[in-house]
Amino acid sequence: MYGVLFLGGELKKTRRLITLAQKADVVVAADHGALNALKLGIQPDHIVGDLDSLSFRNLKKFKKARRHRYPAQKDKSDGELALDLLLSKKPKEIIIFGTIGGRPDHSLAALMLLTKIPKTISAKMVSHDFEIFFTQSDSVIPGKKGDLLSLLPQDSKGAIVTTSGLLYALKNQPLRYSSHGLSNKMTERKVTVRIKRGALFIFHKI
Numbered sequence: 001m002y003g004v005l006f007l008g009g010e011l012k013k014t015r016r017l018i019t020l021a022q023k024a025d026v027v028v029a030a031d032h033g034a035l036n037a038l039k040l041g042i043q044p045d046h047i048v049g050d051l052d053s054l055s056f057r058n059l060k061k062f063k064k065a066r067r068h069r070y071p072a073q074k075d076k077s078d079g080e081l082a083l084d085l086l087l088s089k090k091p092k093e094i095i096i097f098g099t100i101g102g103r104p105d106h107s108l109a110a111l112m113l114l115t116k117i118p119k120t121i122s123a124k125m126v127s128h129d130f131e132i133f134f135t136q137s138d139s140v141i142p143g144k145k146g147d148l149l150s151l152l153p154q155d156s157k158g159a160i161v162t163t164s165g166l167l168y169a170l171k172n173q174p175l176r177y178s179s180h181g182l183s184n185k186m187t188e189r190k191v192t193v194r195i196k197r198g199a200l201f202i203f204h205k206i
Contacts, residue, residue, distance in 0.1 A: 001025045003091035006044065007079050007110055008032030008053060010101025012128040013039050017097065020126060026089050030082035034062060036098040048085055049078030083113050087121075094123040099132070111201065115154065129205060136199040141191045148205040149191060151181035159198025165191035172196060 004024035008031055011017070021027070021040045029037050031049035035058065044065045050072045051059070059067075070081060086094065094117060099110040110125070114134035117123040125132040133139065134154070141149065149166065153159040158176035163169055165188035175181045175198075193202065 001089065001091045002093045003028065003086045003089060003095075004042075005079075005082055005086050005094060005096045006030065006033035006037040006042075007082075007096065007098040008036065008102070009098040009107060009110060010127075011036040011039055011098040014128045017126060017128065020095055021097065024095075026086065026091070028082045028086045029065070030078040033079075033082070033098050034058075034065070040097075046082075046085055048082040050074070077109055079110055079113055080116070083116060087117070092121060094121055096123070096125045097127075099125045100127055100130070114201070115199075131204045131206060133202040133204070134199065135193070135202060136195065138192070138194045139202070141193065141202060141204055142189065143186050143191070143204060143206065144189060145186055147186040149184050149186055150203040150205075151175060151184070151193065152201045152203070153177065153181075154199040154201060157198060159200055160196040161198075161200065162194040162196070163191060164188075175200070 002023055002025050004021055004027045006029040018040050021042045027042055027044045028046045029044040031051055032053035034044050034047045037044045047065045048068045050070050100107050119136060153175050156177055158174050160174050161170045162172050165186060167185040167187050
């Protein structure tokens with residue numbers, strides 16, 4: 001099953017994003033993310049959160065959505081609650097929309113949602129010009145020559161990484177909190193990333 005999660009960050013309407021969203025078997029929106037779903041012509045199956053960002057007039061636009069309302073004071077974000085619901089549906093693949101833009105703390109919290117997804121599930125965040133992955137194991141990133149790829153460690157312990165298909169190759173090399181992994185360039189149509197230790201966020205500018 002293919003699941004889609006809409007968050008409330010900035011989202012530009014593109015044909016690629018519409019196509020990705022239309023493939024979904026189940027669509028979950030976190031509060032204002034429901035409006036992002038509508039922007040792509042998608043009706044959510046579930047809307048999750050305190051719903052403080054959706055007026056009564058806006059809520060009337062969602063005819064088929066089941067609403068899961070939570071109190072405003074809670075120990076999880078609307079996005080995390082929405083992801084929990086989506087994970088309960090046992091998807092094999094998850095794509096998350098509307099993650100970046102607006103408040104920077106919200107953007108960072110959205111990014112961290114990737115770390116909650118079991119590694120047995122294929123998952124990524126998408127925008128009009130980026131795809132973002134989180135990996136703790138060897139990965140292959142398809143693309144085209146000249147695409148930019150940034151590799152950033154999950155935490156301050158860093159990661160030890162070997163790559164192929166990048167202009168600046170890493171060979172069993174440590175990546176720590178720094179700009180070391182920024183803006184590498186694809187020299188092949190796919191990049192292989194092997195992780196000896198740690199975990200990475202991979203940002204692919206497409």
